Amino acid sequence: MNRPPSWIKRIYIVTVLALLVSGLAQMPIFKRYYVADIPGLGWLAQYYLTHQIHYIAAAVFMALTAYVAVMHLGRWNREMRVTVWGHARNLLVVGIIVTGVLRTLKNMPWVFFGPDLVMIVDWLHLGFVMLLGMLALAVLVAKGKRYVAKA
């Protein structure tokens, strides 16, 4: 085996798409750019709803990522190794998860972060997301590049 089972990839694609769409919906752009006017897409302009979707997709994303990490440490690392691209992606995923969890924590009534920390965490979340997007495009365009290879 030189890559994780394909069901994992399929869940990842759906989940990251859901995170991207619900994450972009956190910004006031879908209404401005008529996307929310498309019949059936009005929910994209409902901030509380897309916020809930982002949480649900984040739950799936983090559960799957934890599963993959443990499977890799416990077994897959004997059969495959992480490439430079893979390491870059993993770093970004960790960054997105850490900042995402911090943003979630901050929404809890008993948690207080000052305005500066809130701003920095927010910009980092968005920055990591943009870098992940660029990395994914680069890997897609540069044919033959992979995140994992045969050990």
Added chain:
Amino acid sequence: MSHRNNGKSLGRRGFLKAAAASVAGAASATMLPGTARAASRGEELATLHNLAECIGCGACVDACREENSFKFPEPEKPFPTMYPSRVPVADWSTEEGRAVDDRLTPYNWLYIQTAEVEYEGETYEINIPRRCMHCQNPPCADLCPWGAAGREANGIVRINEKVCLGGSKCKSVCPWKIPERQTGVGLYLDLLPSLAGNGVMYKCDRCHHRIAEGEVPACVDGCPFEVQTIGPREEIVAMAHELAESMNGFIYGETENGGTNTLYVSPVPFELLNEAVETGPGKPHLAQVKDMMGQDENLGYAAMLAPVAGIAGAALTLAGKARKTARKAGDGEEEA
């Protein structure tokens, strides 16, 4: 500079002047002892409005405008053209716009709502100074996708005018639709002014610059009738309950949206006031509000705990595979 166009309040102004003279120098009663210390320790401060005492003279409104005028937007004109064309221009910077004082605007962060109600056989005229409630878990700050709005340790919720892009999401998610937009100012001008952003959102910041100096907000200070008191939240809540009990009255803001730092105490129920006040753009309601951030709390916890499920799943899979391998190895031994 009277901009209250209602004749009644002009009459009151004369009265106000006389009254103000008689209570001059009593301003300190509006700040509970220990407030400055509590604030410097980063404790949450709240304000109390005794609505039974408010005559709607508007002195607090004037005091607010004067005190905060140095923060008001001075937009560059003409505004950059924004795409698509549906993007609304919000311009309050004209002379008439700046003078509006019967609703919230970027130049008017506090205004007086008036309600005439019948309650238990009596007629009441209740005046309600309205501004941002300074929520304890404010959706405007939590959900700002750009980190421009924040809650400070002393309970002030403030929009950073240097960072805000004016997308107005804070207003959409605010249960009272408090923040107001001015186009043509702020960071968006330096980014992609025609494609993203639309100015800066403005609202009451509870005179954060004065609180930082150990002073009370201008509206608290400017009221000749000491309608408002500011102090550590716990004490203000206790005071509100005492006051409500003494007048057989009602409290608004203690539990609304999960709790705010603006408590109104009124001799008549807020449901009646809510029906009687004029609401609409820039004119917030007085209805009950559920805890907006509270609705998503459980999902948030679920998300943060989800990795545990992933780890457990992987551990079970690995253990299962290990057992299978062991069994295979055992079978092999028996056969040999």
